[in-house]
Amino acid sequence: MMSLGVITCRVAVATGLRFFSTTATTASALVSEAVLSNVAKGFGDQVGASRANLSYWLRVPLIHGGSVRNSSTISVEQKEKQDVSADSSVGGNNDGKGPVSYWGIEPAKIMKPDGTEWTWNCFRPWETYQANLSIDLNKHHAPATNLDRMAYWTVKILRWPTDIFFQRRYGCRAMMLETVAAVPGMVAGLILHLKSLRRFEHSGGWIKALVEEAENERMHLMTFMEVSHPRWYERALVIAVQGVFFNAYFLGYLMSPKFAHRMVGYLEEEAIHSYTEFLKELDKGNIENVPAPAIAIDYWQLPAGSTLRDVVMVVRADEAHHRDVNHFASDIHYEGRELREAAAPIDYH
Ligand SMILES: *[C@@H]1O[C@H](CO)[C@@H](O)[C@H](O)[C@H]1NC(C)=O
Ligand SMILES: *[C@@H]1O[C@H](CO)[C@@H](O)[C@H](O)[C@H]1NC(C)=O
Ligand SMILES: *[C@@H]1O[C@H](CO)[C@@H](O)[C@H](O)[C@H]1NC(C)=O
Ligand SMILES: [Fe+2]
Ligand SMILES: [Fe+2]
Helix, strand or coil: CHHHHHHHHHHHHHCHHHHHHHHHHHHHHHHHHHHHHHHHCCCCCHHHHCCCCHHHHHCCCEEECCCCCCHHHCCHHHHHHHHHHHHHCCCCCCCCCCCCCCCCCCCEEEECCCCCECCCCCCCHHHCCCCCCCCCCCCCCCCCCHHHHHHHHHHHHHHHHHHHHHCCCHHHHHHHHHHHHCHHHHHHHHHHHHHHHHHCCCCCCHHHHHHHHHHHHHHHHHHHCCCCCCCHHHHHHHHHHHHHHHHHHHHHHHHCHHHHHHHHHHHHHHHHHHHHHHHHHHHHCCCCCCECCHHHHHHCCCCCCCEHHHHHHHHHHHHHHHHHHHHHHHHHHHCCCCHHHCCCCCCCC
């Protein structure tokens, strides 16, 4: 495989014309892969605008904090000023220390239209979106082959101890299961990433799409941990389950991506079901419909005054999107094709 790649390179260099045509193709493919990240940086385009309302954020001035590039020689006076301004920013995972960067890395300050500062370091306004709630929640992939049935029953069997463990504690259940749900996308993304490097070939956008899925699931976790706090034995359980599940999914994906994606498709179907139960408990008043966590309001662009019920609604819509992506990925494999041959649903969640 390696030698093949090297030979191809040599041929390309030797024949000048071919070299340029290859470069051009690569460049245009790179551009198409980069379009979304450019959109994200604010070079508007209707693709991104239809999801996160970009015109909303484009009006936002980007203020680069301090803008002292070579601040290793910063004066004490300036340094104190910077420390104070850093302390006053409340958000996200800012520890309030405000380190002065010798390397010229200054965190960009983003202002919301209402004049308040964007407080989350872990995600940016252009990564936020409004969930499409009109997605069909009842879609189901009827198991067609033995591999499908195996994936289906693996999930059904895994559901059983989960139901017993959590009973009707849906808040706790959601938080705990999201620690697992965020694993497959990252594992699959990692494997496809290494495969792309190894084989000198494009990914079709699937690496990004799958890593995005993992990130989206992790945001579910960051949201639910605001309303449910893990106890020590739950934390221990998460560590143990992660140790087993990461390795199992990694090996499973190496052996059969077809099976791995199908299984995640069925996991998402179960997740939709669990969130529907969660909504029922909220409506019955068995779970208090507390105000939505601030992180959820910003991430899903929810209106002020949204509640936990609104959050569960958008999270459930996310799960339905993941269901479709994973069943789709499995179907591509069933057709005997590789994922890269079909354009990945980037930004679909
Ligand atoms: C985007 O936001 C702007 C400003 O808030 C608003 O005027 C416009 O209607 C929004 N567009 C869409 C498609 O939501
Ligand atoms: C900061 O860097 C600029 C060029 O990058 C240089 O001209 C300037 O003298 C430097 N300032 C200090 C205080 O080192
Ligand atoms: C929302 O989902 C529905 C059903 O999948 C689809 O028809 C519609 O185009 C989607 N809306 C947007 C704004 O993407
Ligand atoms: Fe999730
Ligand atoms: Fe999920």
